[in-house]
Amino acid sequence: MKKILLPFLSFSITLMLLNISGCKPKSAGDATGSDAASRVFVPPGKYDELYNFVSGGFSGQVSVYGIPSGRLLRVIPVFSVDPEKAWGYSEETKPMLNTSHGEVPWDDQHHLDLSQTNGEIDGRWLFANANNTPRVARIDLKTFRTAEIIEIPNSAGNHSSPFITENTEYVVAGTRFSVPLDDANGDVAIDSYKKNFKGTISFISVAPTNGEMKLAFQLSLPGMNFDLSHSGKGPSSGWFFFSCYNSEQAHTLLEVNASKRDKDYILAVNWKKAEEYVKAGKGRKQAVKYSHNVYNEGTHSATSTTETETTVIDVKDFPGIVYMIPCPKSPHGCDVDPSGEYIVGSGKLAALIPVFSFSKIQQAIASKTFDGDYEGIPVIKYEAALHGEVKKPGLGPLHTEFDGKGNGYTTFFISSEIVKWSLKDLKVLDRQPTYYSPGHLCIPGGDTRKPYGKYLIAYNKITKDRYLPTGPELAQSAQLFDISGDKMKLLADYPSIGEPHYAQAVPAALISKNSVKIFKLEDNKHPYVTMGEKNSKVVREGNKVHVYMTAMRSHFSPDNIEGVKMGDEVYFHLTNLEQDWDVPHGFGVKGNNNGELLIMPGETQTLKWVPDRVGMFPIYCTDFCSALHQEMSGYVRVSPKGSNVPITFSLGKNSDAIDSIIKK
Amino acid sequence: MKTLMRLFSIISFSLLISCNQGTENVPANNADTTATASIGGQEKVQDNDSQKDVVKVAVSSKDHTTLVAALQQAGLVTSLSNAGPFTVFAPTNEAFNKLPAGTVDGLMKDDKKEDLQDILQYHVFMSALSPESFTDGQTLGMVNGDNVTVTVKDGKTLLNNSAAIVTSIRASNGIIYVIDGVLLPPAKK
Numbered sequence: 001m002k003k004i005l006l007p008f009l010s011f012s013i014t015l016m017l018l019n020i021s022g023c024k025p026k027s028a029g030d031a032t033g034s035d036a037a038s039r040v041f042v043p044p045g046k047y048d049e050l051y052n053f054v055s056g057g058f059s060g061q062v063s064v065y066g067i068p069s070g071r072l073l074r075v076i077p078v079f080s081v082d083p084e085k086a087w088g089y090s091e092e093t094k095p096m097l098n099t100s101h102g103e104v105p106w107d108d109q110h111h112l113d114l115s116q117t118n119g120e121i122d123g124r125w126l127f128a129n130a131n132n133t134p135r136v137a138r139i140d141l142k143t144f145r146t147a148e149i150i151e152i153p154n155s156a157g158n159h160s161s162p163f164i165t166e167n168t169e170y171v172v173a174g175t176r177f178s179v180p181l182d183d184a185n186g187d188v189a190i191d192s193y194k195k196n197f198k199g200t201i202s203f204i205s206v207a208p209t210n211g212e213m214k215l216a217f218q219l220s221l222p223g224m225n226f227d228l229s230h231s232g233k234g235p236s237s238g239w240f241f242f243s244c245y246n247s248e249q250a251h252t253l254l255e256v257n258a259s260k261r262d263k264d265y266i267l268a269v270n271w272k273k274a275e276e277y278v279k280a281g282k283g284r285k286q287a288v289k290y291s292h293n294v295y296n297e298g299t300h301s302a303t304s305t306t307e308t309e310t311t312v313i314d315v316k317d318f319p320g321i322v323y324m325i326p327c328p329k330s331p332h333g334c335d336v337d338p339s340g341e342y343i344v345g346s347g348k349l350a351a352l353i354p355v356f357s358f359s360k361i362q363q364a365i366a367s368k369t370f371d372g373d374y375e376g377i378p379v380i381k382y383e384a385a386l387h388g389e390v391k392k393p394g395l396g397p398l399h400t401e402f403d404g405k406g407n408g409y410t411t412f413f414i415s416s417e418i419v420k421w422s423l424k425d426l427k428v429l430d431r432q433p434t435y436y437s438p439g440h441l442c443i444p445g446g447d448t449r450k451p452y453g454k455y456l457i458a459y460n461k462i463t464k465d466r467y468l469p470t471g472p473e474l475a476q477s478a479q480l481f482d483i484s485g486d487k488m489k490l491l492a493d494y495p496s497i498g499e500p501h502y503a504q505a506v507p508a509a510l511i512s513k514n515s516v517k518i519f520k521l522e523d524n525k526h527p528y529v530t531m532g533e534k535n536s537k538v539v540r541e542g543n544k545v546h547v548y549m550t551a552m553r554s555h556f557s558p559d560n561i562e563g564v565k566m567g568d569e570v571y572f573h574l575t576n577l578e579q580d581w582d583v584p585h586g587f588g589v590k591g592n593n594n595g596e597l598l599i600m601p602g603e604t605q606t607l608k609w610v611p612d613r614v615g616m617f618p619i620y621c622t623d624f625c626s627a628l629h630q631e632m633s634g635y636v637r638v639s640p641k642g643s644n645v646p647i648t649f650s651l652g653k654n655s656d657a658i659d660s661i662i663k664k
Numbered sequence: 665m666k667t668l669m670r671l672f673s674i675i676s677f678s679l680l681i682s683c684n685q686g687t688e689n690v691p692a693n694n695a696d697t698t699a700t701a702s703i704g705g706q707e708k709v710q711d712n713d714s715q716k717d718v719v720k721v722a723v724s725s726k727d728h729t730t731l732v733a734a735l736q737q738a739g740l741v742t743s744l745s746n747a748g749p750f751t752v753f754a755p756t757n758e759a760f761n762k763l764p765a766g767t768v769d770g771l772m773k774d775d776k777k778e779d780l781q782d783i784l785q786y787h788v789f790m791s792a793l794s795p796e797s798f799t800d801g802q803t804l805g806m807v808n809g810d811n812v813t814v815t816v817k818d819g820k821t822l823l824n825n826s827a828a829i830v831t832s833i834r835a836s837n838g839i840i841y842v843i844d845g846v847l848l849p850p851a852k853k
Contacts, residue, residue, distance in 0.1 A: 047699035508699060517713040533794075553749035553792060553837065579715040580836035583747065601714075626747040626837075628791055652797065 039482060040492045042069040047512075050444055052457065052505040053112050053126055054478070056080075059498025060107045062128055062139065067444070067455055067505055068480060070494035078137050078146045079107030079130045081595075087146075089595030091571065091606035092526075093295075095304035099133055099151050100289045108132045111162060111228075111502040115211070119166040119233045119340075119449030123510035125211050127162035127171050134158030136171055136204055138211055140297075142516045147295050150213045153288035153310055154181045154200045160226040164206070166237050166449075170216065170271065173202040174226030174242050181220070181312075182288045193251040197223035200312075201242060203271060212294070215307070217278045219269070219321065220314040222375040223249055225258070226267075227332050228399075233449050234340030236358040238272035241343050243327065243334035247374065259349060263326040263382070265374070266334055266345045268361055274313055274321045282318065283311040298525040300603050316376030323365060324374050326382040327354055333399035337408065338449050342387055342423055344408060346397040353397050353410060355426060357387035388426045393419050398439060399502075401446030403453040403483055409446075411438040411458060418458055418481070420488060432488045434479050436462040443483070444505035452507060456481040456488065459500040466493055476500060517581040519602030526604035528573035533557040538649040545570045545647070551585035551599060552577045553626040555651065556619065559634025563647035566614060566640055572597070575604040586622025589636070596622050611638040705742030715836035718752045719744045722840065730760040730768060737772050738781045749792040750838030751804075753812075753823060755846045756830075763846055782808050786849040792838040798829075810849045823847055 042048055048066025051073075056062055060080030064073045081088030081097065088097045088105055097103050107130035115125040125147075126139040134152035139145065152158055152173045160174025178197040180186045188196045198220050205216040225246040232239035247264045250257030277283060288310050295302040315322045329347035336343050343356040363369075364384035371381045396414030403409065407429065410419050416437045420430040440459045444452035458481065463474040475495035482489040521531070530536050530548040536557040539546045545568050550557045556574075564570055576585050578601040587597040592609045599605045611617065621632035639645045702708030707719055719741055722728045731754055735741050744750060760768050771780045785808035793804075798821045802814040815822040821829040827845030 045701040045703065047701070512699065517711060553747065578836070580717070581709075581711050581714045583836075626749050628749060631791075 036489070036491045040068040040070065040480065042066065042071070047508060049508060050452070050455070050505045051508055051511050052442070052444075052503060053114070054442075054459070054496060054503040055112050055128065055501045056109050056497050057476075057499025057501055058108050060109050060130070061498065062109065062112065062126070063497040063500075064144065065478075065494075065496075066508075067457070068491065070478070070480060070492055072497070074144055075497055076139060076144055076146065078128050078139065079104075079109055079135065079149075081105045083595030084598070086595050086597050086605060086607070089607070090597055091608060092301040092604075095302040096146060096149055096293045096295060098293055098304035099135070099291045100153075100306070101133060104133045106132075107135065109498075109501075110159060112504050113162055113164045113171070113447075113502075114504045114506060115168040115206070116164060116448060117167055119237075121445055121448055121504075121506045121510065122168075123506065123514065125168075125206075126504065127164060129158050129161035129173065131157055131159050131176070134161075134173065134175070136162045136173055136213065138206075138213060140211070141511050142514045143297070144515075145295070147211070147297075148213055149291075149293045150204060150215065151290040151292070152202050152204075152215070153290040154198070154218055154220075154286075154312070155179075155202065160201070160229045160242055163229045163231060163240075165231045165240070165271070166233050168206050168208070170203045170205055171213065172229055172231075172240060172242075173204060174229055175200050176225050176227065178223035178225065181286070183286055190251050193223055194249050197249075197251075199224050199226055199244075201226060201267075201269065203274070213292075215290070215310055217274060217283060217311045217313055219274060220312050221267075221322070222377070224264075225254075228334045230334055230336045230343075230447060232336055232340050232358065233338070236336065236340040236343075238270060239358070240269045240271050241334050241336060242267040242269065243331035243345055245330035245332075259330055263328050264330055264347075265324040265379070266327045266331060266343060266356065268323045268325060268343075268380075270321055274318070277313060277318055277321070278311055283313040286310050286312050297519070298523065300519070300524065300526045300605065322377050323361070324377050324379045325356055325361065325385045326371070326379065328352065333397070333410075335400040335402075335408075335447065337402050337423055338404050338451055340449070344400045344410075346400060346410060348396055348398060348413070350397065351392065351395075353390040353393050353400070353421075354382075355387045355390065355408075355423070356385045360387065361385045390421050390426045390428065393421065393428055394431065399441055401441055401443040401456070402451055403443055403446070404451035405453065409441060409443065409456055409483070409488075411441045413437050413439065413461070418456065418488060420483075430487050432481065432490060434458045434460055435466055435477065435493070436460055436464060438479075440500070440502045442503035442505055444507070452505070454482070454484050455505070456483045457503065457505070459496065459503065461499075463495075467495060518579055519600060521575075521577065521579060521602040524575070524602055524604060526573075526575070528571075528606065529604045530573065530575045532577065533651070536649075536651070538563070538647050540647050543568050547572045547649075549574050550577050551575070551587070551621065551632075553583070554621075554628035554632045556587075556621070556632065556634050557651040558649035559619075560650045560653070561635070561648070562637040562639075563645050564611060564636055564638050565643055565645075566611060566638065568611065570609040570611065570636070572607045572609065572619075573604060574599050574607070576601050578602070583625055584623050585625055585632070587619065588622045589619050590617045598623060614638050614640050705745055707741050707745035709745075715834075717745050717837045718748070718750055718835040718840055721833055721835045722752075722754060725754075727756045727758070727842070728754055730757045731755060734768075734772065734780060734784060738777060738784050740781065740784055744788070744837075746837065748837035749790070750835075751789040751791065751793045752838060752840045753787040753789075753827070753829075753843045753847060754840050755787070755827070755843050759827070759843065759845050782849055783846070786810055786812070786847050794839070795832050806849075808849060812847060 050067040052065040062076045077087035128137045134155040138148040140147040155175040156179045157176030159176035178199040201219045227243040229242040246258035293304045327345040329349035331345040332348045333346035369384040394412035394415040400410045438458040463477045576599040617636045788807040800816040827843040830842040833840045
């Protein structure tokens, strides 16, 4: 008895002590204000104020959170396979992950940008970049699904992407790693970097009606690393700004060799001018190979097309497109304020934040106030472009967002804080610690002409002791701040999916009003759709067996299939006949070297199965669909190769023996 | 000893909850108060895109006002707006009128709610039965726990040899069979 009681007593006493200390007034250890709980509490049944789209980093996906609650609403599969949702497993979605390298089942998803009209978020699409195998995705916000993925040729490490122009005319993609262009010989010595390596910035046009992307043109630049970018707006609308580092053109030990010079550059790109050249037929037509994958909502299927040509503008041959502005110490963030006048470059090793002026840049270009050139590109004198510097803001500035009230908010990785400063006089107004070491930050609409403000979310790179420990591998951490007052106030922490980099947030109504509930069955144009149970069937075509199957609470039709043989490839084409919101059906097959299907109402999806042995294989619904979900199952019989068991299929034809038991 | 243990656990627990007083009524000044989920069961979900469920189908029928009123009085609307799948045998107003005078009015009284629930649940079968699935002599175990016997004769389907199936209507969460008589559960033993 004592043995049991002692630990219990000590546990109780520990609890008591913990609780006594917990009742004390908030101490310095708890950075939140006393009303923080009420600010983030969204009562049961109430909706969050904002959608927050968060990049998934090395997860390759995008997650969707509600703000201010920090509740996870959805994870959208984009660049990585997701067996839960059959992304990359169903026959219909496999083409979405196709590239010129074949299927790439993973990527590193860094940045997001919501489509805009007149510099304001319009709620139609979300763009996402793939950093590893260069791609840009477009997510349709009616369905929260990836609708399109385009690969970028002549690129490696698509980091400076997918930032958009004010009216979503273009999505940009600046390469992080310069490489020999795709049609040049890549089999060269690495130390021939200066001679053979090129940097490219791609402009992908977006069709205004359906959003379809097209690689419009690419700018060829000297070899270096493009990091981040943002579009001009208002007066600077026709311009795009890119940060770059490694103007040293190092190809080894970059942490030392790419940090030698005092200044790297912000690139000011006059994309309207580049567009004019392209429209006039200028530029080099280059043979390339890249994939363009489109998901068709009508056929519920994706197609992957290999494109073979791109137009390349070598900027040194076309003056007036690109100017370079010196920017201290390996700039990372490149952010444009809501007025479009100020461009903030954040040198990650700099002890200050330079703020450039668009009107001054224009004057410097007009008066040719240059400081020589960088491989043929004019370099504007630093002082001539400068609005001013934020002095001693913190250590390791990375990214800046804006509240629309004349303030910038910059994350500092090394000093682990967010600093609020005034765009007008560049004075530091407030600083708050984050836990720990923030990368990107997000203010709703903070990179548009009309920030919503009110909140700021920091995406921290280091978690350590912020949550209950989960072994050596920890979830990353987001922190929500209230920025409605003069001082920033920490409201809440919440863990995030993968490694968030950039994020976007928008008032909920702009998105929620368009959200699709079901796919209309009558609009289903899938080549293997089964319109009603009566049309369900099993068809053999050589060694391919096509199962035209339906799902409806609470059975599959057919649910008994015989005549499948070893050596067959079985394709289950499942049509969910439901026309009721939130009634998906799932589908799994024992021993299938594949994922499951999750089929939305009115949709058709296909799961391939190559039986590996003779026997009996149960199939069942994997999504708890109804009170009789557990009954939603069936059998597939697999016979040896050469067997004479014919293809048969049925639903509800039970054996007499069983019926007689039921009848009694 | 046991008493001591209990005492400690009570103290620990009361201390655990003591700091949380008052949090339940904190106003959520950041929730978007105009956007909210429905208050109630799934029958309150705003959805003009999905097919109608069995309740919405019944509500939209002018021949089933008595049934709908009875479902509301019996508190079965929420359950029948659920995922189902249901087979609902739906007596028409005329079918209810065939009952002895005062029967329906009597059942609609609050103290008869359980009887009303029993009768209405006797009209519901779990699983959406297709019209072809009815066979002569078939026994259906209804939601209230009693059985209904099916007779198929001359192309007509009769339930308990009294109520005939008039027509069927597909709903999102099941199927409705309009019947011309009210099914009365067997007397309870």
